[in-house]
Amino acid sequence: xxxxxxxxxxxxxxxxxxxxxxxxxPRLALSAEDLACRRGGRLIxxxxxxxxxGGEAIALTGRNGAGKSSLIAMICGRLRPxxxxxxxxxxxxxxxxxxxxxxxxxDGLKTALTARENLDFAQALLGEASAxxxxxxxxxxxxxxxxxxxxxxxxxxxxxxxxxxLLVSRRPLWLLDEPASALDVxxxxxxxxxxxxxxxxGGAILAATHGSLGLDGAREVRIGA
Amino acid sequence: MIRAFLAILRRDLALATRAGGxxxxxxxxxxxxxxxxxxxxxxxxNLLSRIGPxxxxxxxxxxxxxxxxRLFQGDEEDGxxxxxxxxxxxxxxxxxxxxxxxxxxxxxxxxxxxPLLGLLVALPGDAMLPVAATLLAGTPALSFIGATGAALTxxxxxxGLIVPVLVAPLTVPVLIFGVSASNSALxxxxxxxxxFLILCALSLAAIVIGTIAAAAALRLAE
Numbered sequence: 278x279x280x281x282x283x284x285x286x287x288x289x290x291x292x293x294x295x296x297x298x299x300x301x302x303p304r305l306a307l308s309a310e311d312l313a314c315r316r317g318g319r320l321i322x323x324x325x326x327x328x329x330x331g332g333e334a335i336a337l338t339g340r341n342g343a344g345k346s347s348l349i350a351m352i353c354g355r356l357r358p359x360x361x362x363x364x365x366x367x368x369x370x371x372x373x374x375x376x377x378x379x380x381x382x383x384d385g386l387k388t389a390l391t392a393r394e395n396l397d398f399a400q401a402l403l404g405e406a407s408a409x410x411x412x413x414x415x416x417x418x419x420x421x422x423x424x425x426x427x428x429x430x431x432x433x434x435x436x437x438x439x440x441x442x443l444l445v446s447r448r449p450l451w452l453l454d455e456p457a458s459a460l461d462v463x464x465x466x467x468x469x470x471x472x473x474x475x476x477x478x479g480g481a482i483l484a485a486t487h488g489s490l491g492l493d494g495a496r497e498v499r500i501g502a
Numbered sequence: 503m504i505r506a507f508l509a510i511l512r513r514d515l516a517l518a519t520r521a522g523g524x525x526x527x528x529x530x531x532x533x534x535x536x537x538x539x540x541x542x543x544x545x546x547x548n549l550l551s552r553i554g555p556x557x558x559x560x561x562x563x564x565x566x567x568x569x570x571x572r573l574f575q576g577d578e579e580d581g582x583x584x585x586x587x588x589x590x591x592x593x594x595x596x597x598x599x600x601x602x603x604x605x606x607x608x609x610x611x612x613x614x615x616x617p618l619l620g621l622l623v624a625l626p627g628d629a630m631l632p633v634a635a636t637l638l639a640g641t642p643a644l645s646f647i648g649a650t651g652a653a654l655t656x657x658x659x660x661x662g663l664i665v666p667v668l669v670a671p672l673t674v675p676v677l678i679f680g681v682s683a684s685n686s687a688l689x690x691x692x693x694x695x696x697x698f699l700i701l702c703a704l705s706l707a708a709i710v711i712g713t714i715a716a717a718a719a720l721r722l723a724e
Binding site: 353354355374375377378379381382383384385386387388389390394397398399401402403404 | 505509510513579582586589591
């Protein structure tokens, strides 16, 4: 079972690479300078600086409540920094929010819609279509749930459908909040494979995590020492 | 961009019609309200037909308001709003799509059912169509004024009745001109078109202002 999943992932990986558009992302760099975060009047963190370029991955670590999710919310524009700057270079005039994928605690899936409908919706919304919903579901090892309402799926399966969103539309920056939560061992390996492919195409990954990302080249950025 | 707009519209329509979507709930609530009124007032047909348009309008107003708190709350809770924020669509257009879907699943059915429910409040036959027309023209204003209130309370858990309380005072002009246009169809000195055109203007203004205000409120929400 695990082997057949892995084989499918690999063959799809080849499909993605042979799609007609340019396989690598334009070079862009995200940099944070002296970033500070305040929520409800309380200072969560300050003086956070890092830079993230194409092909690089950052594992964001820190104790519970250190502000990992807040930083991700800040990058996707939901939260305003209390100090410092977030810059994106090399993207032309596209705003940061149109360059990123977010897979967070809240999975962004509608329980009443089927997995395929959810992914089609995400693709229409995010643009830059790449893999179809069915291909993306096959890549995360769930080709058989396409027609099932997401409400019927287990927590791990839902997380995998949310991860399949990363594949239906091509965006250079992946923001992942605890991406491996609820995933079994095989699915974690699948996730590492997806992340490796993304990095190989010149994409960037910022992932909040408590464990290890499983990526060799990932740098660790620790919030709130 | 058009594809993203249509995707939101189509998704919200699909969600309203699926199990637990509550799309038909507003209509049933409207029906219940209008059916209860004759029981409360007694069998005075003259009285009923005189206040009939007001009852239909009040019923439509309340039926629109009760479901409004879920307009953005559901999307906020499950993270879909983050997806919409990351989309290629400006937030204003996303709000427009959601408001439009809300009107198509709430206001439009209410307006279409109004002639039928007019029978229950002894509305004269020639007043049915004008009353339905005023509801058709006025309910978009209710949806989009309400969208602003719904956006302000999107991140509140158990917002519940806050939205109707917040929004109801803002709907007073719509109610006044809606009922006055309906009444002028029953006879009176005011021509039907005068209040009706003001009602149309209110709806158009509410669509523009409500869309911008709701998007601003969603940007401020944390």
